[in-house]
Amino acid sequence: MTTCEHLSDRMPDIAHGRDTLSATDSRHLAECGSCAIEWRVISAGPMIGAGLQIDADPIAHKVVTRLREPISRPTLLPRRWVHGLIGLAAAAAIAIVALPDRTAMPGAPTDENRIALFPELRMLTEVELQSVLEASDGPGISSAIVVPQLGDLTEDEMARLLRSLEG
């Protein structure tokens, strides 16, 4: 590693007071124009935004106050889940009305026909689609649609859900 690289790697730590410029470093900075300009950039780093006034105590108070509030479950559901569930419920409701007990009739609609009738069904996953199709075969559809609750999720599923919330 050259003197330039060695010094460059240490500059942020020096700027933050966790390392110091040695006499050799100082001599190098006096002789090397590239390192001198880099040091000017990096040494200004800790000062970026230093003029910003943040009063942390009121923020801490507000955060703690909000944390006392019970977790509002509906807001924790990702939007895409809500949209998916609404779509699923809507498709199922349409299926109940449009396909009442036609499975026993001659020429009863096939699964493919039903999907063609409701293009939104094509957006569902295999499992969701199967669920809707099975539910539409009988009268017990309202009990066949299972809406997952947060309490039903495992620790791992909850962790993934929370990570998806964070983007």
Next chain:
Amino acid sequence: MSSAASVLPSDHELVAAWRGGDEAAAAQLVTRHAASLGRYLVACGAASSEVDDLVQDAFFKAFRSLPGWRGDGSFRGWVFRIGGNLLKDLFRHRKGRVILPIDGHDAVDRADPAGEFTAAETERRLEECLTRLPRLQREVFLLRAQQGMDYAELATTLGTTPGAARVHYHHAVKRLKEWLQ
């Protein structure tokens, strides 16, 4: 080690205390990191008028999301990551606004008759140049140079590898040097 440093609880200790129901521990974590998070968010493009709310939301979400936090990085990195994501959501909501306001700095005469920049002038010009960096390079530079994170913490914060973070940092420094020269 100073006696003051030895009695200050670490972030991980405070997180554990909060998990045990200690509200004061949560408040201490906020007061410890709120200002630096605010400075980081402003340098990333947040308006100073909205930074308090962003910081508050970031900490609130961080505490609420602690069950999903593996604890393999720093709490600071965790809350910075959430803050950064909130800011990105805000930009997306505003249809990709990327102009970075440099708050608290009035426009000044750029003339430099002495032929060299003062520290304040370098800082002001550096903030201007930061707005021209690609987002990831800007974030890496800020976390390293402004916040003093090492590459491991920085990589965890940004969801990348230490090697990639190092590359982004050196690209950012190279560009900033060229622009400031």
